[in-house]
Amino acid sequence: MTRHDALTPFLLEHAAVRGSYVTLPATARAVLACHPYPAAIARVLGELLAACALLASTLKFTGSLIAQLSGDGPVRLLVVECTAELELRAMSLWDAERVAAQGPDATLADLAGGAEHGRLVLTLDPKGQGTMYQGIVALEARSIAGLVEHYLATSEQLASRLVLTANDGAVAGLLVQRLPGGGEDDDAAWGRMQVAVTGLDTTRLATADASDVIASLLPDEDVRVFKARPVTFACSCSRERVENALRIAGAAEIESIIAERGEVEVTCEFCNRRYAFAPQEARAVFAPETTIRH
Numbered sequence: 450m451t452r453h454d455a456l457t458p459f460l461l462e463h464a465a466v467r468g469s470y471v472t473l474p475a476t477a478r479a480v481l482a483c484h485p486y487p488a489a490i491a492r493v494l495g496e497l498l499a500a501c502a503l504l505a506s507t508l509k510f511t512g513s514l515i516a517q518l519s520g521d522g523p524v525r526l527l528v529v530e531c532t533a534e535l536e537l538r539a540m541s542l543w544d545a546e547r548v549a550a551q552g553p554d555a556t557l558a559d560l561a562g563g564a565e566h567g568r569l570v571l572t573l574d575p576k577g578q579g580t581m582y583q584g585i586v587a588l589e590a591r592s593i594a595g596l597v598e599h600y601l602a603t604s605e606q607l608a609s610r611l612v613l614t615a616n617d618g619a620v621a622g623l624l625v626q627r628l629p630g631g632g633e634d635d636d637a638a639w640g641r642m643q644v645a646v647t648g649l650d651t652t653r654l655a656t657a658d659a660s661d662v663i664a665s666l667l668p669d670e671d672v673r674v675f676k677a678r679p680v681t682f683a684c685s686c687s688r689e690r691v692e693n694a695l696r697i698a699g700a701a702e703i704e705s706i707i708a709e710r711g712e713v714e715v716t717c718e719f720c721n722r723r724y725a726f727a728p729q730e731a732r733a734v735f736a737p738e739t740t741i742r743h
Contacts (some may be wrong), residue, residue, distance in 0.1 A: 455677040456506050456535060457659040462671040464638035468625035469506045470659050471499055471680060473537070477620035479682035480539050483721045487545065488553040489560060490524065494539050495615025496593045499622030501531040502680055503611070504571075504597070507626070508533075512576035518569045522562025523547035523555075528719075536683035540719045557596065558588040569596065601626070608639065610646045612654060619655035623662070641667060684720035691715045691724045692734050700735045707731060 456471040518527040527541040561567020569586040586600045594611040601609040608627040627639040713726040
């Protein structure tokens, strides 16, 4: 097992308790390098990257798990997306002066403009393979971990403890859950797990090996550790997707852009990749397909 960009699931052999541990040093660096994020947003994005990876690992689905924050505060929009393959990307739109005024320790609610003005929505998008699901996470807790714990307890009826850390590129997270069923022995094991998680050193969480972190939680328990899954940064943008967006905008809109700028340029808000279309390339997007008959 490795602490580099991997998610390691585990469970207690004799109790209805499961968990996952994730570290994202390279993935978080790659995501945050796409834009000049202020310290508060970088920290929030890092924690949400870890949280989304941990949540996605507990689900059986195709498509993506998306966390989207919107509000009228310093951050107008923030999106973190994690695919079923644990591929992550993220973006944010913010007002630099207002974010600076909040300081580096601003909470998610602070950045959204307050609990009454912003909302965090979790979306399970099956990408055409099923029904889309959405849940709203109340911005009442001070920490992202607290927000997610409350959401899981109220919406999913799962008692959970979540620990997240994102500091100077060291991004990691631990999620443990009490599964339904079981008896007093399971309750006792869950109580011991909660105590262990409460006393966890978050600095060590981001620097130790997965085996050491998991073993230190309940050293006297019989813990089954599963094979670690790789976690990566990946953006789903492509020239083909951009061409589809141009078609949706319409030929008249594209012609006005060409007249104003001489070309059409689209930049991915997630990875900051630039797609440029010369006038003839942009117009070709609207040309009817030619069928060649033999």
